[in-house]
Amino acid sequence: MDEQTFAYAPAPESRSVVSLRPSYEPFIDGAFAPAATGDHITTVNPADEEPLAEVAVAGDADIDRAVAAARRAFDTVWGPMSGAERGKYLFRIARILQERSRELAVLETLDNGKPIKETRDTDLPLVAAHFFYHAGWADKLGHAGLGPDPRPVGVAAQVIPWNFPLLMLAWKIAPALAAGNTVVLKPAETTPLSALVFAEICQEADLPPGVVNIVTGAGATGRALVAHPGTDKVAFTGSTEVGREIARAVAGTGKRVGLELGGKGANIVYDDAALDQAVEGIVTGIFFNQGHVCCAGSRLLVQESVADEVLLRLRARIERLRLGDPLDKNTDIGAINSAAQLDRIRALARAGSDEGAEGWSPSCALPERGYWFPPTVFTGVSQAHRIAREEIFGPVLSVLTFRTPDEAVAKANNTPYGLSAGVWTEKGSRMLWTAERLRAGVVWSNTFNKFDPASPFGGYKESGYGREGGRHGLEAYLA
Template identity: 80%
Template structure:
């Protein structure tokens, strides 16, 4: 008897749980205020191009005000006992948990990611990072960084659009735990959850000026990075911008951490559990529409199981549901912006032009918004642009290998070094591979697993420094 397929009924999350204001100002010294020059920009929902709100565009005078407020607040904040700072962080973590439904809906509206990802992955991790670093606030002398490490001062932090709230947590939680104050600039296309977080800071009673939020475009971030009274710069984003920031900071006494692009290899050996590996491949490249710096965008499959893996992978891709980010059944949401969609299309076209074979499941895309179907390329060589350049979208390049040595050589043949995945039943092989791969994070028989206690960061053009874990404290302390 033929198996019957059941269609999923729509299961939309209600937008009514979140109240989006028609306009937002900058959050400076505990208060919302207009930009000094009155400039604003619009933030839109990538799923349907609906204007969600109008947001202030910070300029030079606003950066000056925010840094000055952070500098003033630093004196008292850094002097607080660690246990007192911890109370604020614990309070913020609990409020995030209490308001997680609102935040998840807001994140999916502004970013385009599926609600089940923002609800079940992003928000629990956001709260966990604040809980984790709250626990460190009174134990800094036991972190292996010296008996009495001191905070740096004002931290200027610039975050990307792919995980707006999670990247905020990665930056702000350790900075505050160590006694620093913060001026944070969210991405231009996803400012709303950072502004919501500003309200959480007020709800938690955080002293004025400890956290300041400046919305704006790249020029705002450049002003913040270059400000002479910023002691520490933390950036997550593209390698190109990261290089520009490194040039700006060079020759100053500012501490710098960069978490940049990636072109991770997901390596499947012939003894791997195929069904489990396929789930890891799908999670590695299609989670968050491929908008993940550590995405497993290069699949390296041992030749003897190539056909079996690809057949299973294509069957699995045919079950992925693309559509409304607020529908709880959606697997792949909207591409974050028209600009990013254009880059994905350009690189996919380059893959076809260079001779790779393109495949995507039959997929009806919405008529409005920014969308791209899950796609894989076979017949890819290491010379193809799609195997070398970060696509930052739901596009997978498939290469093959015969021996572990060849897999290592191909995996390391990239200017990036952020992450990698290994699929094999042999623990000795996983450990051998991990010792050879030049990647900051290596997963064995899984992919995209994160924990606030585990450090994250890369080598080469994927940046330097670590976020998360005990290692994440070092970037915010004089040691």
């Protein structure tokens, strides 16, 4: 019987559920107020390069106002409030997030470029789950194993990246508020809109003014916030380069610091693995969110005896991925977030070819407008290649082989990063043996990119320090 290919009709999600303002100002002390700078940047839809909204650039005076508002709220309202009362606000926010999940999923796809099925089925459920989970902790902090009467740290300065805008906001704000802290958060300059709509949700939930403040802008705004003497804690997710800059800026200040940085995760496939299951995990590990994932499985380490079979099945699976309109519910791979990120991906892919690796991509037409890069697999990769060493942060997979478990672990650990890894095997003993020897903060067993608010996440070495999620994540916000 001939193989049948089914054609999918377009199934676009409606943009009408999102109502954007033409222009947004910083959210400070419970209200949107004009930035003192008077400057604005335009955020665009990476799928078609169409402008979405203008967003103010917060300057030093705006940072001063935001930190002062957060300090005032901490001293007079939020810090003295009982954990049970704080929990009620977090539960209320979680419920509103669920009620507005369709709107927020579409907004996130428009501003970020990721497929709607990811924002709808992964991002938004996890965002609400983080607020529900931490709401439950708010009146139980004395039972977290962090002392009989743990106290909040104070005002937290939080800087988040563009790859999971609303989810990273939840990772930062939910534990901070549950522990009794107030926050000043800066979203990424290319994806600020969901954070600003979250500010509207704070208003809808009647959160006391000053508990959550959102300041927008580019790198200079983030640097001013991190360096501000009125904050007690810095939490950052982003590149290792910026993480180093932040560590230098706060050294000697007495501030608490948590850094969740880059990664070059290894996905290890042993010869006894269920290969079809492993192929699905490989695809999820590197092509989820266009590879814009710090814990992406960007290095595939496959045992030599099954390497040819894995690559054959992997290529067949990639051929079936659908690239295109992120709002189409059939789309698997959306747009690259920005022109700058696309340039970096292209440069590193060229370096892979120039250094002798063999690149392969499926035959897929790229849209004429927007920022697009096809799913790409490099074979013939050595440990010395840049594509095996540097974080690409795009849909590019480097394939290496190994013969023995010891060689697999040695190659997996041969990286300055240490954020994540995946292991595929049917033997529980081999799984535990491998996981015990991997220098990675998160090791997935026969799966990849599985997240839970109750599970701590973080890395080693140049992937940063500190943990987010679970009881370990609360510790960063308690004295």
